[in-house]
Amino acid sequence: MNIKFSYTDPLQLSETLQEYGQAIRITQLENGEGSYSMAHTKSSCMAIAEISASKPLLYEGWGTSWSVDFNWITPMRKANYPFGYCEGFDMNDNSLGGFNTFHSNPGDSWGKYSESCSSTACMLDKKTLLNKLKECKASQAIANLSESIGLVIDHEAFSQLRRLARRDLVRGISNPSKYYDLMTICLEEGNHKLYKKKQVKNQKLLGEIVSLSHDPDKMSAPMSLSDVCQHLNVGQASLYRTCQDYFGLGIIEMMTQVRLEEARRSMIYYSTTSNCDNNTIREIAIRFGFKHQGRFSRRYFTSFGELPSHTLKRAKLF
Numbered sequence: 001m002n003i004k005f006s007y008t009d010p011l012q013l014s015e016t017l018q019e020y021g022q023a024i025r026i027t028q029l030e031n032g033e034g035s036y037s038m039a040h041t042k043s044s045c046m047a048i049a050e051i052s053a054s055k056p057l058l059y060e061g062w063g064t065s066w067s068v069d070f071n072w073i074t075p076m077r078k079a080n081y082p083f084g085y086c087e088g089f090d091m092n093d094n095s096l097g098g099f100n101t102f103h104s105n106p107g108d109s110w111g112k113y114s115e116s117c118s119s120t121a122c123m124l125d126k127k128t129l130l131n132k133l134k135e136c137k138a139s140q141a142i143a144n145l146s147e148s149i150g151l152v153i154d155h156e157a158f159s160q161l162r163r164l165a166r167r168d169l170v171r172g173i174s175n176p177s178k179y180y181d182l183m184t185i186c187l188e189e190g191n192h193k194l195y196k197k198k199q200v201k202n203q204k205l206l207g208e209i210v211s212l213s214h215d216p217d218k219m220s221a222p223m224s225l226s227d228v229c230q231h232l233n234v235g236q237a238s239l240y241r242t243c244q245d246y247f248g249l250g251i252i253e254m255m256t257q258v259r260l261e262e263a264r265r266s267m268i269y270y271s272t273t274s275n276c277d278n279n280t281i282r283e284i285a286i287r288f289g290f291k292h293q294g295r296f297s298r299r300y301f302t303s304f305g306e307l308p309s310h311t312l313k314r315a316k317l318f
Contacts, residue, residue: 004037023107025214027058027261029248031303034115043173045125048165052076052118056248060214063101063109067123068145070183071098071111072162074118084113085246088203089150090193091119096158096186097150102126110210112247120165124179132180133187141187149203151190157182202242208232209243209251213258222259222289225252260303263288263296267311281308 028034032055040049047067051057062069073083073091082090086097087109098121100109113119133141144151161182168174195203212218212231228251229236243251266284282293285308290296300308 002037002039004035024062025060025258025261027060027254027258028053028303029056029058029112029254029257033305039169041169041172042123043176045128046173046176046179047123048120048169048173049123050074050118050120050165050169051113053113054115056112056114058110058112058210058247060110060210061107062111062121063104063107064123066125067101068126068129069098069101069109070096070122070124072096072120072122072158073113074120074162075116076118077116079114079116083117084111084119085206086111087149088206091117091150094152094154094158095150095193096153096190099145099149099151102145110207120162122161122165122179122183124183129180129183132184136184136188138184138188141184144187144190144192148192150193151187152193153186153190155185155189157185157189161186202246205232205234205239205242206246209239209247209254213251213255216262218255219259219262219288220286222252222255228252228255256299257303259288259290260300263290263308264300264304264311267308281312284308 034053034055036051036053038049038051040047042048071086071091072095073093075083075093082092084091086095087100089095089097091097091111091113097111098109111119130142133145161179164178164182209232212228223231225236229239232239234242239251243249243254247254249257263284266287267281270280270284285291285293285296290299297307300306300311304311306314
């Protein structure tokens with residue numbers, strides 16, 4: 001199935017992914033209008049989805065109880081920097097990420113991808129994959145899957161896997177076992193990316209930043225910069241550089257954008273399930289830490305191109 005829509009309805013991405021048990025929160029990291037496209041298909045023991053967007057996106061909360069959600073990117077133009085980060089792992093055209101979903105709780109994973117690439121998720125059944133690796137006596141593959149957050153793959157099997165996924169996104173999945181065969185080779189033959197000590201530290205910090213930004217208990221009473229630094233046990237200068245380098249904006253700005261997205265999600269939800277008015281907007285704004293309704297409306301308009309009242313009216317029509 002293929003869908004394409006404008007920025008006025010970005011929540012459709014996360015709603016579509018919920019069909020696969022993915023309770024993902026998606027945040028656009030740049031203001032302004034944009035567009036999104038998604039192709040997805042599934043079979044009894046796997047699913048694949050490819051997403052592209054005209055703005056950089058942050059995904060938080062993916063991971064299911066049944067699957068390992070492997071990720072790779074397809075560049076749309078040349079770049080001298082990573083096209084994104086999957087749980088802190090640099091994503092380039094030969095990167096395979098998403099390994100954290102093998103041993104983490106559902107909803108614990110995150111990723112950030114630029115507008116210069118599309119990102120593909122290949123969701124394979126955990127038990128089926130592990131049985132396949134044991135059957136093939138692929139001990140290195142099991143170790144890589146268990147101990148790594150991602151691999152660099154220069155084997156032909158990775159190219160075949162990508163071509164197969166792109167074909168099946170159009171025609172439908174006809175041979176799921178082929179994915180398990182090719183993934184076994186990729187996991188067995190993949191190489192570790194060497195990171196400096198500081199980069200390893202940053203990977204841990206990135207996960208903590210994303211988790212804190214989406215913590216519902218922190219949204220009603222927004223934290224100051226000093227509070228965030230104390231909570232993460234990091235200096236302001238180090239936090240600033242990390243956020244700018246990996247997300248392109250400061251930590252407070254990032255947390256504010258996430259709160260705006262969650263406020264919008266709530267307005268759309270309530271407008272389709274109950275009667276809403278200006279009091280609803282005020283209550284939702286306060287719930288997500290915006291005490292001044294005028295400032296909330298201005299910030300909301302800057303991010304989404306419409307006022308909160310327009311979101312309520314438009315959502316009621318659908």
